[in-house]
Amino acid sequence: xxxxxxxxxxxxxxxxxxxxxxxxxxxxxxxxxxxxxxxxxxxxxxxxxxxxxxxxxxxxxxxxxxxxxxxxxxxxxxxxxxxxxxxxxxxxxxxxxxxxxxxxxxxxxxxxxxxxxxxxxxxxxxxxxxxxxxxxxxxxxxxxxxxxxxxxxxxxxxxxxxxxxxxxxxxxxxxxxxxxxxxxxxxxxxxxxxxxxxxxxxxxxxxxxxxxxxxxxxxxxxxxxxxxxxxxxxxxxxxxxxxxxxxxxxxxxxxxxxxxxxxxxxxxxxxxxxxxxxxxxxxxxxxxxxxxxxxxxxxxxxxxxxxxxxxxxxxxxxxxxxxxxxxxxxxxxxxxxxxxxxxxxxxxxxxxxxxxxxxxxxxxxxxxxxxxxxxxxxxxxxxxxxxxxxxxxxxxxxxxxxxxxxxxxxxxxxxxxxxxxxxxxxxxxxxxxxxxxxxxxxxxxxxxxxxxxxxxxxxxxxxxxxxxxx
Numbered sequence: 001x002x003x004x005x006x007x008x009x010x011x012x013x014x015x016x017x018x019x020x021x022x023x024x025x026x027x028x029x030x031x032x033x034x035x036x037x038x039x040x041x042x043x044x045x046x047x048x049x050x051x052x053x054x055x056x057x058x059x060x061x062x063x064x065x066x067x068x069x070x071x072x073x074x075x076x077x078x079x080x081x082x083x084x085x086x087x088x089x090x091x092x093x094x095x096x097x098x099x100x101x102x103x104x105x106x107x108x109x110x111x112x113x114x115x116x117x118x119x120x121x122x123x124x125x126x127x128x129x130x131x132x133x134x135x136x137x138x139x140x141x142x143x144x145x146x147x148x149x150x151x152x153x154x155x156x157x158x159x160x161x162x163x164x165x166x167x168x169x170x171x172x173x174x175x176x177x178x179x180x181x182x183x184x185x186x187x188x189x190x191x192x193x194x195x196x197x198x199x200x201x202x203x204x205x206x207x208x209x210x211x212x213x214x215x216x217x218x219x220x221x222x223x224x225x226x227x228x229x230x231x232x233x234x235x236x237x238x239x240x241x242x243x244x245x246x247x248x249x250x251x252x253x254x255x256x257x258x259x260x261x262x263x264x265x266x267x268x269x270x271x272x273x274x275x276x277x278x279x280x281x282x283x284x285x286x287x288x289x290x291x292x293x294x295x296x297x298x299x300x301x302x303x304x305x306x307x308x309x310x311x312x313x314x315x316x317x318x319x320x321x322x323x324x325x326x327x328x329x330x331x332x333x334x335x336x337x338x339x340x341x342x343x344x345x346x347x348x349x350x351x352x353x354x355x356x357x358x359x360x361x362x363x364x365x366x367x368x369x370x371x372x373x374x375x376x377x378x379x380x381x382x383x384x385x386x387x388x389x390x391x392x393x394x395x396x397x398x399x400x401x402x403x404x405x406x407x408x409x410x411x412x413x414x415x416x417x418x419x420x421x422x423x424x425x426x427x428x429x430x431x432x433x434x435x436x437x438x439x440x441x442x443x444x445x446x447x448x449x450x451x452x453x454x455x456x457x458x459x460x461x462x463x464x465x466x467x468x469x470x
Contacts, residue, residue: 029081030140033070034429035153037063037133041425042157045176046207048184055122056187060425061129068132071140083139088384089435090138092370092377093131099370100127100341103363107340116343123342126421130428137432138439144394147436151222151397154429158219159243162250165204165212168193169253176205199303201255211420213259216251218407218426221266223247225400228278229393252293252300257307257316258414262407269403273386273396316353326350327357331364338364355412358419371418374431378405381434385441394441401434 041060049056057065074082104124108117141147167173172193180186194201194209201209223243230237251259271279294301311317330339341362344352352358359368379402386398408427411417418424 029142029146030067030070030136031146031150033063033067034133034137034141034150034432037067037425038150038153038429039157041422042154042161043179043205044181044184045179045186045205046421047187048180049187051183051185055125058421059181059184060421061126064129064133064425065125067136067140068129071132071136074140081140081142083142083439087138087435087438088377088381089431089438090135092374093134093138093431096370096374097128097131099363099366100124103337103341103367106334106337107343112340112343115348116340119342119345120340127341130424133425134428134432134435137429138435141432141436142440144437144440147433147440148226150429151433152226154426155219155223155226155240155243155247158215159223159246161204161206161212162216162246165202165250165253166246168202168204169200172200179205199255199297199300200253202253204250206422207420208415209254210256210258210415211417211423213251213254213256214262214407214411214415214417215423215426216247216254217259217262217266218404218423218430220244220247220251220263221270221400221403225397228396232393248289252297252304255300255303257304258411260304260307261414262410265406265410266403269406270399273399323350323352323354323357327352327354327361330361334364336364336366338362338367341367351416353415355415355417355419358416359412372409375405375409375427378431378434381438385434385438388438388445389441394437398434398437398441401430401437404430405434 037060040058040063044059046058049058050062071082074080075084101124104120107120112120137150141150164175167175174193193203203209203212206212206215223240227237227240227244229235230240251263267282270282274282290301307314330344333339338360339362344358344362352361356368359371363371382398382402382405386395386402389395389398405427408417408423411423417427
């Protein structure tokens with residue numbers, strides 16, 4: 001007798017409510033790449049570069065060049081989530097790159113000494129890398145959540161850098177000497193701690209105390225934004241206020257005049273858009289902070305005061321202003337396209353502690369115009385996003401980004417800002433962030449009804465009727 005086999009279906013696996021509640025793992029995207037760039041830019045000391053290659057490239061430079069290729073290849077597809085289409089930030093970045101390439105072509109068309117030619121090649125690679133990270137930020141960071149992820153990474157790493165600076169200032173412990181990763185080498189043995197008056201000026205992981213202070217001024221409003229946002233959403237806010245405190249301490253420990261000027265520019269922009277209650281709170285917190293600093297570190301506030309009170313006789317300010325004639329003479333030789341990026345360097349040439357002068361000499365009027373226009377377009381994109389959005393948190397973030405981008409414009413007048421990798425890289429990240437925010441806001445903005453604009457005659461008639469009660 002033939003036996004018939006009966007197949008019994010295996011029972012379906014049980015799915016608990018906990019499994020359903022867990023979110024699916026997110027794949028890496030443009031925000032992930034930019035976050036790794038920010039970490040390598042801020043945490044790895046700026047003087048560490050790769051061994052065994054002819055160009056001096058840092059880990060952050062490598063991540064930025066990777067972002068350039070990822071951005072370019074992603075635009076060949078429609079499945080990788082890369083945003084496409086024109087935006088003010090993208091246009092400004094393309095104009096900036098076009099001007100830099102034109103300067104490079106003009107300078108290398110004729111004769112250049114070998115040392116200046118090598119520096120021009122290196123400068124062009126770094127500029128393309130920084131523009132690529134801005135483009136990745138603008139097109140590859142999609143949505144408010146991913147934008148917040150990158151900017152929160154900036155805040156957290158900025159607070160970590162401030163802690164390193166605090167250790168250098170308070171107990172003269174330089175943690176950067178223990179951050180030398182395998183495969184990297186120091187480009188110089190410059191100290192991260194410099195004396196000013198009776199205090200130590202510290203640079204943390206950056207290239208100079210001025211750069212460290214300017215970076216703290218740039219990141220501080222972002223940390224405050226996320227503190228206010230967490231409080232409004234009834235989320236834990238202490239972590240963000242702790243970041244605010246650490247970054248503010250780092251700014252003070254830089255003992256930098258440029259940092260104070262940058263912070264004043266940030267405060268001016270924020271006070272124009274903040275509600276009155278927040279302005280009062282900010283002023284009270286600032287007063288309490290300064291009183292605490294006066295008690296905890298006697299003499300530090302007086303040192304900052306003397307930096308401005310004695311500005312007329314300060315050697316550093318006199319050094320910054322005595323080189324105008326030299327810059328004007330060099331600019332007259334190559335008015336429009338300059339003498340070449342990276343070709344004006346010390347000790348071969350006189351140092352310009354002013355990025356506007358340095359950019360004018362190296363890239364001409366077209367180059368410096370492209371640099372300024374890039375930052376202005378970033379500020380415009382942030383303010384445009386603020387205008388389009390009705391969400392209070394998005395509007396506050398847009399105002400914060402606009403305030404952050406005022407810092408490089410001020411800092412460029414006080415030191416050669418784009419000669420320092422950390423502040424330059426963060427500036428390009430924030431420029432790209434304004435483009436990403438504008439894309440996100442414009443895609444979700446509700447179109448406003450168009451209102452009829454009165455002609456001057458209609459307005460005059462309406463005014464007369466209201467005046468006489470008709």
